[in-house]
Amino acid sequence: xxxxxxxxxxxxxxxxxxxxxxxxxxxxVIGTAAVVVLVSLAAGLQRNATEQLGGISDxxxxxxxxxxxxxxxxxxxxxxxxxxxPLGPGGQPAGQVLITDQSLDDFAALPGVSEVYPRDMVMGAxxxxxxxxxxxxxxxxxxxxxxxxxxxxxxxxxxxxxxxTVVIGAMVASGFYNPRQRPGMEPPPPxxxxxxxxxxxxxxxxxxxxxxxxxxxxxxxxxxxxxxxETDWSIYMTLDEVTAYNQxxxxxxxxxxxxxxxxxxxxxxxxxxxxxxxDMITTLGYQAYTQMSFVQGINSFFTILQVIFGxxxxxxLMVAAIGIANTMAMSILERTREIGLMKAVGxxxxxxxxxxxxxxxxxxxxxxxGGVAIGxxxxxxVNVVGVAYxxxxxxxxxxxxxxxxxxxxxxxxxxxxxxxTLVGIISGLYPALRAAxxxxxxxxxxx
Numbered sequence: 001x002x003x004x005x006x007x008x009x010x011x012x013x014x015x016x017x018x019x020x021x022x023x024x025x026x027x028x029v030i031g032t033a034a035v036v037v038l039v040s041l042a043a044g045l046q047r048n049a050t051e052q053l054g055g056i057s058d059x060x061x062x063x064x065x066x067x068x069x070x071x072x073x074x075x076x077x078x079x080x081x082x083x084x085x086p087l088g089p090g091g092q093p094a095g096q097v098l099i100t101d102q103s104l105d106d107f108a109a110l111p112g113v114s115e116v117y118p119r120d121m122v123m124g125a126x127x128x129x130x131x132x133x134x135x136x137x138x139x140x141x142x143x144x145x146x147x148x149x150x151x152x153x154x155x156x157x158x159x160x161x162x163x164x165t166v167v168i169g170a171m172v173a174s175g176f177y178n179p180r181q182r183p184g185m186e187p188p189p190p191x192x193x194x195x196x197x198x199x200x201x202x203x204x205x206x207x208x209x210x211x212x213x214x215x216x217x218x219x220x221x222x223x224x225x226x227x228x229x230e231t232d233w234s235i236y237m238t239l240d241e242v243t244a245y246n247q248x249x250x251x252x253x254x255x256x257x258x259x260x261x262x263x264x265x266x267x268x269x270x271x272x273x274x275x276x277x278x279d280m281i282t283t284l285g286y287q288a289y290t291q292m293s294f295v296q297g298i299n300s301f302f303t304i305l306q307v308i309f310g311x312x313x314x315x316x317l318m319v320a321a322i323g324i325a326n327t328m329a330m331s332i333l334e335r336t337r338e339i340g341l342m343k344a345v346g347x348x349x350x351x352x353x354x355x356x357x358x359x360x361x362x363x364x365x366x367x368x369x370g371g372v373a374i375g376x377x378x379x380x381x382v383n384v385v386g387v388a389y390x391x392x393x394x395x396x397x398x399x400x401x402x403x404x405x406x407x408x409x410x411x412x413x414x415x416x417x418x419x420x421t422l423v424g425i426i427s428g429l430y431p432a433l434r435a436a437x438x439x440x441x442x443x444x445x446x447x
Contacts, residue, residue: 006351006354006355006358007358009355010355010358010359010362011362013355013359014359014362014363017331020327021327021362021363021366024320024323024324024327024363024367025363025366025367025370026367027316027319027320027323027324027367028317028320028324028363028364028366028367028368028370028371028420028423028424029367029368029370029371029374030316030320030371031313031314031315031316031317031318031319031320031367031371031420031423032313032317032367032368032370032371032372032375032416032417032419032420033370033371033372033374033375033378034312034313034316034317034371034375035310035313035314035316035317035371035375035416035419036313036371036372036375036376036378036379036408036412036413036416037313037375037378037379037382037406038309038310038312038313039306039309039310039313039409039412040375040376040379040406040407040408040409040412041309041379041382041405041406042302042305042306042308042309043302043306043406043407043408043409043412044383044386044404044405044406044407045302045305045405046298046299046302046303046305046306046407047404047407048404048405049298049302059271059274059290059291059292059295060114060267060268060269060270060271060274060292061265061266061267061290061291062265062266062267062268062274062277062278062281062288062289062290063263063264063265063288063289063290064099064107064263064264064265064266064281064286064287064288065099065262065263065286065287065288065289066096066097066098066099066260066262066286066287067096067097067284067285067286067287068096068097068287097284097285097286098257098258098259098260098261099118099260099261099262099263099264099286100256100257100260100261101256101257102257103260103264103286104116104118104261104264106284107264107266107281110266110277110280110281111273111277112268112269112270112273112276112277113266113267113268113269113277114267114268114269115149115265115266115267116264116265116266116267117142117143117145117146117149117264117265117267118142118143118239118261118263118264119140119141119142119146119239119261119262119263119264119265120140120141120239120242120243120246120261120262120263121138121139121140121141121242121262122138122139122141122200122202122242122245122246122249123246123249123262124202124203124204124245124246124248124249125202125203125204126139126200126201126202126203127200127201128176128198128199128200128201128235129198129199129200129201130176130191130193130196130198130199131191132178132180133176133177133178133179133188133191134176134177134179135172135175135176135177136175137168137172137175137233137234137235138233138234138235139166139200139234139235139236139237139242139245140234140235140236140237140242141236141237141238141239141240141241141242141243142161142236142237142238142239143238143239144160144161144162144238146161146236146265147159147160147161147167147224147236148160149267150231152224152225152227152231153224153225154222154223154224154225155170155223155224155225155226156194156222156223157194157195157220157221157222157223158221158222159222159224160221160222161221161236161237161238162221162238163238163240163241164217164218164219165218165219165220165221166198166218166219166220166221166235166236166237167220167221167222167223167224167235167236168193168220168222168223168224168234168235168236169223169224169226169227169231169232169233169234169235170223170224170225170226170227170231170232171226171232171233172193172223172232172233172234172235173190173191173192173193173223174190175233176188176190176191193220193223194220194222194223195219195220195221196219196220197217197218197219197220198217198218198219198220199215199216199217200215200216200217200218200245201213201214201215202214202215202216202245202248202249204248204249204251206251214248216245218237266281266288271292274290274292275290275292275293275296278290278292278293314419317419317420317423318423320367320423321423321424321426321427322427324360324363324364324423324424324427324428325427325428325430325431327363328356328359328360328427328428328431328432329430329431329434331356331359331431332356332431332434332435335435336438337444339352339435339438340438340440340441340444341444343438343440344440344444349436349437350436352432352435352436352438353432353433353435353436355432355435356428356431356432356435356436357425357428357429357432359428360424360425360427360428360429360431360432361421361424361425361428362424363424363428364420364421364422364423364424364425364427365417365420365421365424367420367424368416368417368418368419368420368421369417371416371420372413372416372417375416376408376413379406379408380406382405382406383404383405383406383407385405386405386406387404387405389405
């Protein structure tokens with residue numbers, strides 16, 4: 001039998017029983033729509049979580065810290081005893097893997113690494129002062145090219161660092177307070193620091209108990225727009241200045257080969273290689289952290305969630321499969337003589353099998369088509385309502401507003417349609433085999 005004749009015959013048979021076919025297909029529609037909506041909901045949650053995390057951190061960035069040689073032994077009673085290496089020259093643990101200039105070169109030589117920057121923080125007692133107000137913020141020393149490489153949005157000024165200038169985060173100004181404020185007095189409003197000169201008051205104690213104070217001034221050359229991350233509360237200076245301040249606190253010159261850097265920032269060009277590069281750095285003996293590892297964990301969790309949600313929807317399709325099998329079995333009983341007549345005029349078992357499998361596949365396909373359309377439409381409605389609700393929650397909590405609540409991946413409609421068609425074929429397989437193996441003489445005599 002030619003393919004076109006087979007298709008025409010299948011469509012005619014389905015058209016003769018519109019009501020029965022329609023009622024049977026409704027079960028497939030419900031199951032397919034459930035699969036599309038539930039999987040789209042899980043995909044939307046995954047996308048939203050990933051975007052939220054990506055919006056507050058650079059996913060191509062790896063934070064590297066010195067490594068420590070820790071030996072862990074099992075203590076009595078289930079306790080843990082941690083043994084640390086004795087101190088070596090410079091007061092550093094003998095087993096510590098420092099971040100030196102050679103380390104920076106090693107990081108830069110790793111495949112996929114695009115940029116490497118050392119970082120230090122001012123380590124000592126200090127406060128930030130401006131017009132009688134004080135604040136305590138983290139002062140971070142970075143190379144001049146570090147901030148421009150982050151591609152930050154600026155609230156005011158420029159991102160370039162020079163000696164004697166600082167770049168501050170958006171929330172630094174809100175941290176200033178009046179140290180002489182009395183009860184009942186109104187707190188001062190956050191000052192506009194752009195272009196202003198702030199003072200950094202530092203103090204240290206000598207071995208004989210004397211306090212030594214030092215005050216340096218710096219002009220605010222730029223204010224970074226809010227990032228909801230570390231940058232918001234940080235003050236950035238050149239690495240050379242921070243190094244000089246730390247030398248003053250320590251009372252000696254800092255030797256990078258002996259003291260190292262407090263941390264390094266490694267950036268990878270391809271986000272897909274971030275975790276791989278992180279593992280390489282860890283293998284070298286350093287501590288390395290990246291937000292991409294959290295993203296991968298989130299993706300793994302939501303992938304499992306998609307499978308679970310899809311499985312719940314597939315249960316409805318399995319119920320629909322029973323309906324298809326029942327419909328096809330009843331159809332064979334009603335058309336037994338028709339089957340015998342087809343075989344008598346030359347139809348083969350293969351032709352009969354193809355006709356009934358085609359009808360079952362047609363019911364699955366029609367149900368899948370309707371289910372995809374209804375599931376996608378329902379997803380859009382849920383998306384509008386969900387985004388509005390989540391945006392309200394984000395506004396109350398101060399978080400980032402979501403962009404999507406339900407997301408339908410491009411592969412999902414096609415997969416759902418093919419899966420519904422396969423369910424139809426599998427459901428109709430046993431009835432079709434029964435029809436194909438009928439003996440023509442017995443089928444013609446069937447009443």
